[in-house]
Amino acid sequence: MFLSEVCNIIKTIKIINLNKNRKVKTITNSTEIAENSSILVINSIKFKKQFLTKSQKKNIPALITNKYIKEFYNTQFIVKNTNKESLKILQGLFPYKPDKSIAITGTNGKTSVAWYLSQICNQANLKTKMLGTLGFYKNHKKVKDTFLTTPAFEDLYQFSHSKNKSTYNFIFEASSHALSQNRLRNIPVDIAAITNISNDHLDYHKNMSNYTKAKYLLFKKYLKNEGFAVINSNLNNLNELKKIIKKRKIKNIVYGAKDIFFEKKNKLYLNIYKKKYLIKNLNINNIEKQNIECAISIALLLKIDIKLIIKTLNKLKTAPGRLQKIKLKKGKGVVIIDYAHTPDALKNVLLENTTNNIKPSILFGCGGNRDFGKRELMALVAKKYANKVYITDDNPRNEDPKKIRKEILKYCPKGIEISDRKIAIKTAINNMLENDTLILAGKGHEKYQIFKNKRIPFDDSKVAKEAIDKKR
Structure with a gap:
């Protein structure tokens, strides 16, 4: 689409420095995401200089904004309502919607459900697009990494819709932030699924009541009237969700019981609906059992x-990074890499790997500038359910890593503090006996650590494999 065509689609107050022949492909x-063929949407008059510098370096062709920015020298479309006008451009660039749009929410398990569902669809020769924590996938093959579990509306729309007419289902993870910030806006949701709700993101939502309400917005606000709800029977506050579904007369499937x-x-x-099917050759743990039940429920729909x-x-x-096992060279010992970064997830992975009252050991940290209340809860879980506990750095961000570790150690004094995550992993693996289980929690699939505003390359599985190879 040329900028001259954009002029015919949107309603503007003023157009500045129009370059009619400049082509745009995205919005x-x-x-961070913008390219030299992207229209950049500025929803606020607060446009920081560093963002302006980035946009100029990338030679971004145009802005759609509600206020003129004199330092930007390419095309500017000044409009009254950026959301309304950017949607018109999106509809022009990506006119075709998916056959079905499936949104999965919940504190833990969103990624696993999406991953299992994508595999089932692939085996059934159903084309899919999948978006979430692991990135953007087409037909279960990775296309690119993404920065957020659920991106901003403009990006979500482009991932879900297509330029050319085709048959596919769109599977995506809907985070509580995205739901409360209305990032789904005009994305039609045909099937809404929820895994569970436990303590997380309270730095943003302030309390569990607000957090739960944000999750339930998927069913209250975004799910189509003729859509389907897929619900975990073990969900906390299940009655509250049932009221929403009953009021809207939404059809539903309850999995788990x-x-x-x-x-x-x-x-x-x-x-399945009181009919029993014998399942052969399937070793399934309690954590993944409910995630697979959820994926099966959606697949049937x-x-x-x-x-x-x-x-x-x-x-x-x-x-990737979910209950990922790496065996020791001798004995039955195993290192498990898992994304568990909430108290509930940490407890579940520890209990799942406790056999005959023999507890696994765990290595973890807590993210900086995030949900400070989680630190005490995760520390208490580790203290109660783990054998050895190694406290190290996760993603400290702009917080003092030592301060984070001290807050954890306050409630788990038996923890062994090792700041450097690489050294911590190597130490924990070297301390393992032949039949021990060690869980590396919190990072999972991530290939980096965040210190200040920098992403430093780091991979738990890579470090663990190296340590196992060199283990004495």
Whole structure:
């Protein structure tokens, strides 16, 4: 689309420095994502100099803004309502919507559900786009990394829609921040699923009540009237969600205990609407069980044949950085890399790997400038459910890493403090006996650590493999 065409689509107050022949392919509100073919949306008069410098370095062709920015020398479309006008451009650039749009929310498990569902769809020859913590995928193949679990509306729209007419389903993770900030805006949600709700993001939401309400917005505000809700039977405040669904007359599936759930009686069975299916050759742990039940529920709503779903189950692989196992060279010892970064997730991964009252050891830290109340809770979980505890750095961001570690150690005094995560991992692995279990928690799939405003390359799995190879 040329900028001359943009003029015909949107309603402007004023156009400055119009370059009619400049071509644009995308629209975004992020200078990080913007390219030299992007229109940059500025929703506020507060436009920091560093963002302006970035936009000029990238030679961004145009701004759509509600206030003239004199330091920007390319085309500016001055409009009354940036949201309204940017949507018109998006509809022109990406006119085709997905067949079905599936949004998954919850404190833990969003990524795993999306990952399992993508695999099931792939086996059923259903084309998919998937967006979330792991990045953007097409047909279960990675296309690119993304900065946020759920990006800004403009980016979410472009990931979900397409330039050319095609048949596909869009699977995405809906974070509480995105839901409360109205990032989904005009994204149609056909199927809304929720995994669980536990303590997280209280630095932003202030309390659990606000956090829960943000999650439930997916069902109250964004799910279509004719859409389907997929609900975990073990959800806290389940009655509150049921009221929302009943009031809106939304059809729903309850997994975990009612409509769809696994049951073990000598053999493993999958119950689907009171009909039992024998499942062979599937080793499933309690953490992933409910995530797979959720993915199966959504797959059935997508009209995927139950026999094909069952056939696919023993081919399913866990998402990167989720319960990822690396075995020691001797004995039955194992290092488990997991994204667990909430008290509930930490407790679950520790209990899942406790056998015959033998506790696993754990290595973790807490993110800086985030949900300070989590530190005490995670420390208490580690103190109670872990054998050895190694306290190290996660993503300190702009906070003093030593201060974060001290706050954790206050409630888990048995913790061994090692600031450098690489040294901490190597030390923890060297201290393992042949049959020990060590959990490296918090980072999962991430390939970096954040110190100040810099992302330093770092990979838990890579460091762990190196340490295992050199283990004495």
